[in-house]
Amino acid sequence: MNFLGYVLFLPFIVFYSYILGPVLKAVLIPGGLAILLLIMGPKAFIYHIKLALDDY
Numbered sequence: 507m508n509f510l511g512y513v514l515f516l517p518f519i520v521f522y523s524y525i526l527g528p529v530l531k532a533v534l535i536p537g538g539l540a541i542l543l544l545i546m547g548p549k550a551f552i553y554h555i556k557l558a559l560d561d562y
Contacts, residue, residue, distance in 0.1 A: 543551045
């Protein structure tokens with residue numbers, strides 16, 4: 507029974523790690539930044555993004 511569990515579980519882990527995870531990051535991160543832009547306004551948003559990027 508454990509073998510059947512691994513056979514069913516491992517493909518979902520691979521799918522999430524290598525396909526769904528990067529797709530979600532590509533969609534959710536820019537979407538979250540766009541919502542912040544709408545909430546804060548462009549001037550404050552750009553100011554805080556510049557502060558965050560100055561550390562790099």
